[in-house]
Amino acid sequence: MATRTKSFTWFLMALFVLSAFILGGCANSQNSTKSKTDPKTIVLGIENESDKINPIFADEHDDAVSLIFSGLTRYNEKNEVIPDLATGWDVSPDQLTYTFKLRNDVKWHDGKPFTAEDVKFTIEQGLNPKNNSPIKERFEEIKEVQVVDPYTVKIILKTPFPLLVNVMATGMIPKHILEGKDINTDGFNMAPIGTGPFTYSEWKKGQYLMLSGNKDFYRGTPKSEKVILKFIPDQNVRAVQLETGEIDIALIDPMQIERISKNQKLQVTRIDTADYRVMMYNRINPLWDDVKVRQAMNYAVDRDALVKGVLLGWGKVAYGPLQMNWANNANVNQYGYNPEKAKQLLSEAGWTPGADGILQKDGKKLSFKLTTFVHDPVRVALVNALSTQFKKIGVDAIPDPREKGSFKIGQMDTFLLGWGSPFDPDEDTYRLFHSSQIGKANYQNYKNDKVDSLLLKARETGDKNERLKLYGDFQTELSNDPAFNFLVYLDVAIVTNKNLSGIKARTLGHHGAGYTWNLEEWSKQ
Numbered sequence: 001m002a003t004r005t006k007s008f009t010w011f012l013m014a015l016f017v018l019s020a021f022i023l024g025g026c027a028n029s030q031n032s033t034k035s036k037t038d039p040k041t042i043v044l045g046i047e048n049e050s051d052k053i054n055p056i057f058a059d060e061h062d063d064a065v066s067l068i069f070s071g072l073t074r075y076n077e078k079n080e081v082i083p084d085l086a087t088g089w090d091v092s093p094d095q096l097t098y099t100f101k102l103r104n105d106v107k108w109h110d111g112k113p114f115t116a117e118d119v120k121f122t123i124e125q126g127l128n129p130k131n132n133s134p135i136k137e138r139f140e141e142i143k144e145v146q147v148v149d150p151y152t153v154k155i156i157l158k159t160p161f162p163l164l165v166n167v168m169a170t171g172m173i174p175k176h177i178l179e180g181k182d183i184n185t186d187g188f189n190m191a192p193i194g195t196g197p198f199t200y201s202e203w204k205k206g207q208y209l210m211l212s213g214n215k216d217f218y219r220g221t222p223k224s225e226k227v228i229l230k231f232i233p234d235q236n237v238r239a240v241q242l243e244t245g246e247i248d249i250a251l252i253d254p255m256q257i258e259r260i261s262k263n264q265k266l267q268v269t270r271i272d273t274a275d276y277r278v279m280m281y282n283r284i285n286p287l288w289d290d291v292k293v294r295q296a297m298n299y300a301v302d303r304d305a306l307v308k309g310v311l312l313g314w315g316k317v318a319y320g321p322l323q324m325n326w327a328n329n330a331n332v333n334q335y336g337y338n339p340e341k342a343k344q345l346l347s348e349a350g351w352t353p354g355a356d357g358i359l360q361k362d363g364k365k366l367s368f369k370l371t372t373f374v375h376d377p378v379r380v381a382l383v384n385a386l387s388t389q390f391k392k393i394g395v396d397a398i399p400d401p402r403e404k405g406s407f408k409i410g411q412m413d414t415f416l417l418g419w420g421s422p423f424d425p426d427e428d429t430y431r432l433f434h435s436s437q438i439g440k441a442n443y444q445n446y447k448n449d450k451v452d453s454l455l456l457k458a459r460e461t462g463d464k465n466e467r468l469k470l471y472g473d474f475q476t477e478l479s480n481d482p483a484f485n486f487l488v489y490l491d492v493a494i495v496t497n498k499n500l501s502g503i504k505a506r507t508l509g510h511h512g513a514g515y516t517w518n519l520e521e522w523s524k525q
Contacts, residue, residue, distance in 0.1 A: 037248055039524050041226040042500065045238040045250035047511065049206070049231040052189035055171030056125050056133045063516055064209055064229055068109075069171025069194035072100055072119065075517065077506050079422050081165050085114065085172060085195065095160035095462060100168070102151040106218045108174050109199045116153035120145040121175035123155070125183055132184070137431065137440070138167045162462040166424050171196070197222045197520035207231060213520070222520035223502065233375070242266060242495050248524065249496045249503075251512045253377065254314040257493050270314070271492045271515070273508040274324040274420040274428075277382060278484035279370065283445040285413045287368060294482045296345035298335035300393045301386065306488050310381045314493060318486035320475050321432070324507055327425035327471035332479035335486075342393045351394075359394040367396035371409075372416035374401035379416045382487060386416075410443040417443070417484070422507040422514070425471050426459045433474075433483055446483040499525045 037043045050062045058065040072086040083089075086100045106114040125131055126139045141161040146154040155164065174193055178186065192200050197219070198211035209229040213222035230247055232238045238250040243263055252260060261268050279297070281288040288294055303317040316323075319334035351359040351366055359366040370386060372379040383399045390397040397414075409415050421427035431437045434455050435447040451474055458470035492512040496503065502522040508514045 037228075037245070037524075038226070040224065041228060042224045042249070042519070042522055042524060043228045043230055043247045044516070045230050045232040045241055045247040047231075047233050047235075047238075047251070049209075049233075053192045053200075053203075053209075054183065054189045055173060056122070056131060056135065056183060057189070058171070059134055063513075064211075065171055066196070066514075067198045067211060067227065067516065067519060068192050068196045068200060069173070070196045071170050071172060072102070072168040073165050074169055075423060075506075075514075077504055077518075079506055081169070081423075084169070086168070089165065091462075095162070096157045098155045098157070098164055099148070100153050100155070102153065103218055104151050106195050107216050108176075108195055109193045109214065110174075110177075111216075112174070112176055113150075114172065114174075114195050115150040116147040117150075118172050118175050119153045120147055121179065122170070122172045125173065125178070126170070130182075130184075135170065137437075138170065160460045160462070163424055163426050163459060166427070198227055201226070217520065219520070223523040224519075227519065235377075239495075242497075245497070248500050249494065251515070252493050252495050254312040254493065255377070257312070257314070260493075260495055265498060267496050267498050269494045269496070269503075269505065271494060271505045271508055271512070272324060273490055273492050273510075273512060274422040275418060275492075275508070275510045275512070276318045276321070276323075276420045276489045277379065277487045278318070278417050278419070279386060279487065280409075280412075280415045280417045280444045280484055281482065282410065282412055282414060282443070283447075284411070285368065287366070287413070290349045291481055292345040292349040293351075293366075294485070295335075296342040296349070296393070297390070297395070298482055298485050299338045299342040299345070300390055300395070301335070301485060301487065302337040302389055303487060304337070305389075306382060306385055310378065310385055311488060311490065314491040316489040316491070318489050320479065320486060321419070321429055321484075322425050322471060322475060323489060324420070324422060325425050327468055329472040329475040331472075332475050335479075339393050346393065346395075353394055357394055358396045365396055366394065367398065368413035369400040370397045370414055370416065371400040371402060371407065371412040373404050375404065378490075379418070383416050386487075410439070410445070415443065418510060420489075420510050422509050425467070426455075429471070429474065430455045430459055433478065444483050448477060448481050448483075450477050451481075497524075501525070 046063050050064055053064050055065050055069050070084050073081050074084040076082050085106055086102055089098050089100045091098055108114055123139055123145050126133050126136055141157050142155055143158045144156040148154055197214050197217045199214050201210040201212045203209045211227045213225050215221050235253045239252050239256045241247045242250055257268055260266055281294050307315050322328045346359060351361045354360040370383045372383045380401050387397045387399050419428050431441040433446055433451055435452050438445050454470050454474040458467050461467055492508055494515055504518050
């Protein structure tokens, strides 16, 4: 592994030890953990704090939303779609009309009944341009919503869209509370009312969110009376608070695992994710116009070294966006480490070594910035490792860690990007690689007519075998004309006090999102 990466890794480890000493105070014994939390309360240390707790404004990092709200559908332990607020659904022969039958025993947390009017209201709010919802695109295939009766709702589509049943896992919001209000600014977002397993109790911004078990929850009363989401963005602090017993469960970095594993009161569980890291080729930079340059950069990466040296074994080599999905195509070009092939392709593209060893063409050096978030130690370590590896083939890749919010990803030469959904293959392919999404999630300004056609056909057919073929062809084309340099998939380390039970593992999403999916079944001894 590159010397630079080793140095950085040791720096991070030293930083962690220092943080542990400062923040842990006298609680520095490896086996000193004695839970300080109430036995009836589960305390989670989580990275992200939402600005608003409302499904219409939620993204995949919002842990609180799925605890307070529920959708017509949900995902089971295998990430399959199953009914939730709906008891089931029928699809018309032309695939354009979905009729959902709703449970008649669901109440909002204020005691009012949940009905089909709430479903119609939620979809309309998601589509309302005034709300500027980040999930608006999920609903854009919907033409009309009809309330048939209080417990039957009909959703009519513009074109066939089998993914609708996944979309309807979006949490519902109450019409009787929000109708006629500006949901962008309404106080509901700070004290939400949903239909989910936990009810809102208290939100102390910057510190914690307290929830109570919903005794009227339609799938049964949660086993834990209270849940506290403690906002701890610093992974070192989360590790320390696990050791001191101030929190019961959290995700931690691979660098902290060896230390945590020595504590006999804690348990470390490895869980697969669909969360990958890539170097994005932003096509606004003419450097990436030549496909041979992008292919060469793919051959220049030693991914095994990244997994071992940066992830410390907690991950896998990446070669495509659907490796953890049923639609994966493993028969694509996986770009094994081949620096000689990389040099050959760059030579064919007209790049020749300059006096300083850096490749040049038409008086310009093969140089670009490798931008990433400075607060994410894994991404920063990956950027440093890539810079060292690219130097070996005469490419000057300049590490460029920046504060989140201080730049726009779509304006960078490259970006160390993270994506990945454990659900339907459409979710993190269409919005990332279809040209209609340029200016949205297609940050890399990628346009490939064949990819566009395959992704559109794949989202419009309900035949699984046909979708498998279409996604297989899409992955082949994406490998031949790379939008990304796929690097690694991450494994997640979930650390829990051993007195916590009921946690079920399933393949997780971006940043380990979704590990609380069955929190209503968790309990403490």
